[in-house]
Amino acid sequence: MSRKLPTVADLRALKGKKQLSMLRYFTIEEAAAAETAGVDIASVPPEILFDPKYREVAPSIFSMTGQTHTQCGTPLDYLRWCNDAVERGADALYCSGSMQTVEMLAREYIPVVGHVGLVPARATWTGGFRAVGKTAADALRLFDEVKAYENAGAIAIELEVVPEEVATEISKRVNILVWSMGAGAGCDAQYLFSNDILGYTEGHVPRHAKVYRDFQAEFDRLQNERIAAFQEFVADVETGAFPQGEQLVKMPENELDAFRNQLETRP
Numbered sequence: 001m002s003r004k005l006p007t008v009a010d011l012r013a014l015k016g017k018k019q020l021s022m023l024r025y026f027t028i029e030e031a032a033a034a035e036t037a038g039v040d041i042a043s044v045p046p047e048i049l050f051d052p053k054y055r056e057v058a059p060s061i062f063s064m065t066g067q068t069h070t071q072c073g074t075p076l077d078y079l080r081w082c083n084d085a086v087e088r089g090a091d092a093l094y095c096s097g098s099m100q101t102v103e104m105l106a107r108e109y110i111p112v113v114g115h116v117g118l119v120p121a122r123a124t125w126t127g128g129f130r131a132v133g134k135t136a137a138d139a140l141r142l143f144d145e146v147k148a149y150e151n152a153g154a155i156a157i158e159l160e161v162v163p164e165e166v167a168t169e170i171s172k173r174v175n176i177l178v179w180s181m182g183a184g185a186g187c188d189a190q191y192l193f194s195n196d197i198l199g200y201t202e203g204h205v206p207r208h209a210k211v212y213r214d215f216q217a218e219f220d221r222l223q224n225e226r227i228a229a230f231q232e233f234v235a236d237v238e239t240g241a242f243p244q245g246e247q248l249v250k251m252p253e254n255e256l257d258a259f260r261n262q263l264e265t266r267p
Contacts, residue, residue, distance in 0.1 A: 003060035005091070006040070008111050008155050011062065011188075015177060020189035022179055023197075030194050032057035041179070041189055043094070050088045064113055066094025068121060075101045082110045092155060096121060099152045106153025114149040116142055117183065118161035131161045139166045143173070150176040158191060159183040161208065182208025 022041040035058045042063045049065045072078040082093045092111035095102050105112045117132045126132050133139040149157050156177035164184025171178040171187045180187035195201045196209035200216045236242035
């Protein structure tokens with residue numbers, strides 16, 4: 001049975017009833033694979049989501065994109081960018097700006113997604129790249145931040161690297177959708193990056209990630225095959241093995257004789 005693209009209302013209706021799958025991917029090929037695999041939600045770089053091919057290969061994945069407030073500029077610049085993104089196929093927009101910006105976008109019916117917990121761009125405020133919410137006081141601050149997003153009109157928040165008990169208690173006490181990255185199964189969706197799943201992450205692999213395939217080994221193998229093919233080409237050129245008859249166009253013998261004879265008359 002073919003799937004349909006879910007609406008915000010559809011996703012809200014599933015809260016607390018079903019765990020959804022969510023990916024961050026980086027190519028049209030990965031988007032096509034996610035569609036075939038049945039992934040529900042995706043975070044997509046703008047240049048991929050805005051590609052005319054994107055909706056051809058991923059017609060039923062609820063797809064969000066975004067830019068940070070520092071990239072977009074003023075709140076009004078943010079609104080213009082988000083409106084353009086919706087026109088170009090975005091189902092929701094990630095917002096890293098203030099609650100006032102979130103509220104402004106939501107008032108204009110932009111489906112806004114926030115970020116709570118370990119937010120890489122704001123990690124200095126929470127003590128660096130580590131779990132957030134391991135004390136009662138910190139957990140209460142997380143809850144208050146999620147409620148603030150809900151009250152501002154956001155449709156969802158990504159909850160990143162938070163103790164699963166805390167995430168579960170927060171999720172069941174709010175109406176906003178809670179998408180877990182390393183925050184346990186008590187949320188509404190489980191979110192991973194495709195490069196972690198496929199094993200081609202450069203550098204640190206997060207603890208919450210799970211590697212399902214070793215694409216880096218395949219990329220290395222393909223690079224070695226490229227080098228070998230290019231080396232064979234160079235050798236063929238140097239030895240005269242390339243080009244051969246099947247790569248060349250031949251002139252009829254009578255035309256060749258005529259051509260040569262006429263060349264003899266040229267100065």
